[in-house]
Amino acid sequence: MSARRDFAANQQALDAALGDLSRYLHARRDGVTPLPKTWQRTPPALERVAQRLGLSRFEQEILLLAAGAELDTTLQQVLTQLHGDAQKPWPTFALALATLPEPDWAAITPVARLRRWQLLQPAGSGSALQARLVLDEAVLHWVAGVSYPEPRLEPWITPQSVPNAQVADAALDTLGARWQTAASLGSAPVARFEDADGEALVLQLAGQLDLRLYRLQPDLLPNNHAELDALARLWEREALLRNAVLWVELDHPEPGQATRLSHWLDELQGLVVVTGEGTLTLRRTQIPIEWHGADAGSRHLHWQAELGAEAMGHLNGRLGHIAEQFQLPASAIGRIAREWQGTSARDPDALWQACRSEARHDLDQLAERVQSSATxxxxxxxxxxxxxxxxxxxxxxxxxxxxxxxxxxxxxxxxxxxxxxxxxxxxxxxxxxxxxxxxxxxxxxxxxxxxxxxxxxxxxxxxxxxxxxxxxxxxxxxxxxxxxxxxxxxxxxxxxxxxxxxxxxxxxxxxxxxxxxxxxxxxxxxxxxxxxxxxxxxxxxxxFPFPDTEARSAIWSRVFPLHAPLQQIDVSKLARLSLSGGHIRNLALNAAFLAADEHTAIGMRHLRVAAEAEFAKLEKPLPVADVGDWA
The missing domain is CATH 3.40.50.300 (P-loop containing nucleotide triphosphate hydrolases)
Structure with a gap:
């Protein structure tokens, strides 16, 4: 209902503005002095277009004039009278410069906003000043209060659905601030999402900064320079009108393709984010952004959003510890949450272990993981x-x-x-x-x-x-x-x-x-x-002190597993040897192999042979007095 009311209100304002314009042009035709004031009522949709595209008052009036030539029969009649030709119910640049207040010659040049972004174009042969001004169909609909994604972009650039932002991330807010303070859209830095979870980061960015998101597939870009330029101008207009960001997804582009894309992005007036594998050589500043789970508070909120209230009840307050411990990207949090919710037990320890397994992958390539069951x-x-x-x-x-x-x-x-x-x-x-x-x-x-x-x-x-x-x-x-x-x-x-x-x-x-x-x-x-x-x-x-006799006795008492077959083992005799816990464990293990090779239980005889080898490794003499009574 709100959209319908807005459309109706815009239509009413547009009709009033076109009526004001018709009366103003009548006065100019009749040479009435003093001229009535320029109309004060601007249709809300035209005002939004002007604000987003940075149009001057004169440029707004040209758009309104061109829209009126399409929508208002009274204004068409006025235009034919101004031309003195019943076959010309349309505006021209020459007519706009001659009749509208505060005319600006720079506004009608090919590089100015009106023509750069294809808002309207001179049609037909002859001078651009005398040619018929044709308002772009999509722009006409914008002025009338109806907006939609530009269909002519679809072969190359397609809109993407963006989820509601549920987690705030400081790194993305910082990027948004850099974009807002850039001298121009053409100098706004290109955000390079280097995380493997680039897609989730881009969606997070669009949701957090309230941007519409469009996806470009670089391999579909046209090779022709004129087509590339036209695509850039059309995209710039779409991005400004719809407050959108361009998402460029790389997939190891060929050198020629990467060069063409780099040149195109350098000339583009708009916000750009890049994901995927590949190198772009840009004059524009590139900012690498890695999420890695933002901060613990943000990750906690993201987990809550993914799990939902019902699943949260199974975690017994452990979610904060999980969010603090594991810096997982958004997509991993979502995937693990879905997999865990699909289990019948919903065990908090299982969720912890899933996060632990996910987070270790890259570190396994850089260091040795030590498996442990020690207590x-x-x-x-x-x-x-x-x-x-x-x-x-x-x-x-x-x-x-x-x-x-x-x-x-x-x-x-x-x-x-x-x-x-x-x-x-x-x-x-x-x-x-x-x-x-x-x-x-x-x-x-x-x-x-x-x-x-x-x-x-x-x-x-x-x-x-x-x-x-x-x-x-x-x-x-x-x-x-x-x-x-x-x-x-x-x-x-x-x-x-x-x-x-x-x-x-x-x-x-x-x-x-x-x-x-x-x-x-x-x-x-x-x-x-x-x-x-x-x-x-x-x-x-x-x-960690060197163990005394009492400590060595305790170590010897626990060094043999429950299932290890033992003969008469005298712990007090074993504790005489001045060895640390690590060497005691080595000695016991070597003795076990000696006994296993003889198909017998571990005895003091095997331990003495193992002790001789252990002391030899330490380059120390085995104290005969300590082992002389070992059978």
Whole structure:
């Protein structure tokens, strides 16, 4: 009903404006002085067209004159009288310049708005000034209050349906602000959506900024320059009238096609977004945009919109933690939500695992994922060390509550990362503790090989680290930097450029660890080799002491699986060997293989042979006094 009322109101205003124009032209014909004032009533539809296209008052009056020649018989009669020819019931540029107030010669040139955007064109042969002005059919309908997508664009550019924006994204708002402040539409930056989820991002952009969306298939662009130019002019008019953005979808275009498209976009007056694979060489600024799930609040809203109220009831308040943990793109959130809703159980843990699996793909290419089933019972550590580790796990688990719900994140981003240094000799349980944390928190654990990331070429180490952290941010995985003292040792006194650059690499990694929203763990065998200034910037420092006899007894008591066949095993004798937990596990495993090869149960004899091999590996003599009574 509202649209019908608007149409009726516009028709009434248009009739009144054409009546005013007829009377004004009558007065000009009759030479009445003083001339009546220019009509004050502008039809709402014509006003919208003028506003969106930036038309001057004179250009508006030409459009109204051309529309009246099509719609109003009284105005047609006036035009024939002005021409002095009953066969010419139409306007011309010459007549408009001679009769309308405030004439502007620049407005009738081929490069001005009226003709550039094909609002009207001189028809017939002869001078453009004397030729009949023909109003474009679609523009006539616009002025009359009826709008629709331009059908002549359809072979190349087609309108797309845009969902209602349910999630606000700061990156897209920033892009919208850049577009609004651009000096001209031709200088507005081209948005390049580099995320694999480009389609969802474009739809999100259009919905959020309230833009109509049209899709261009570059392979269908005409080769002829004149046709390309005409298509550009027609699209510019459509984009302005309908407040639209052009979506260019690339699919590895051929070099010639990419060059033609680049030239066309450079000359285009309008907003452009690009997705897909391929390179465009543009004079216009290109802005790369990656969503990666926006912020946690936006992702939470998106999850709520996708799941609906009924499904939300099955999550027991865990959705905030999921939104905080996994930086998934919009399409992935929608797909996972639909798949999870299709399950009968609707288990919150299943949704968590689905997100975890989705978020890990890219990181698998850059680091080693450590599979873990270790639990707290597997850790034989002093009480104080276990308390620290459980506190660390609690901070990772509750950071959504503390940072978001309680507002600590609003105080600033510094100090919000969770980082730890695990210090202790080899085999004391540092990596095992990281595995326990990952299994407890249901997060992926990735071992980062610093030796593989550090490069002798200046700047390459930072690039390698940046790539790892950028990808890891999506899943919030636990990052384990093993033997970090190789890079994080006491920063050297600067003697040359290499020393200076090594210090820059350390500073860069410190910065990235401090801003990483997941848990970053660094391990070292020599805590004293780590710069104290660096240690102060870590939230936790966890000591892993060498196990004493009591701890070694506990480790030996748990090292053999329930189904492993055992002979008479004397744990007190085994605990005499001064070995760390890691070496004890190696020794027990080697003894198991010896027994299996003999088709017998594991006994002290097998353990002694394995102990000799383990000590040889450590380049230490096996203490005969400790194993002399092993049968």
């Amino acid at each position: 707290w019972d597997d850790l034989i550590l002093p009480h104080a060390t276990l308390v620290t580790l459980r506190t660390l796990a609690a901070q990772v688990r509750q950071r959504t509550t503390v940072y978001r719900e309680w507002g600590f994140a609003q105080r600033g981003g510094r100090g919000l990362s969770i980082s730890a240094l695990f210090a202790g000799t080899s085999g004391t349980g540092k990596t095992l503790a990281a595995e326990v944390l990952a299994n407890t928190l249901q997060l992926d654990l990735y071992r980062i090989d610093l030796a593989g990331l550090v490069s002798k070429y200046i700047g390459e180490t930072e690039k390698n680290l940046a790539r790892v952290f950028a990808v890891a941010e999506r899943s919030g995985a636990i990052l384990l930097f093993d033997e970090a003292d190789a890079l994080f040792g006491k920063r050297s006194e600067v003697r040359d450029s290499h020393d200076r650059y090594a210090n820059l690499e350390v500073s860069y990694l410190l910065q990235r660890i401090e801003t990483y929203r997941g848990l970053a763990i660094l391990t070292t065998n020599l805590k004293q080799s780590i710069d104290t200034a660096f240690q102060r910037r870590l939230r936790f420092i966890v000591q």
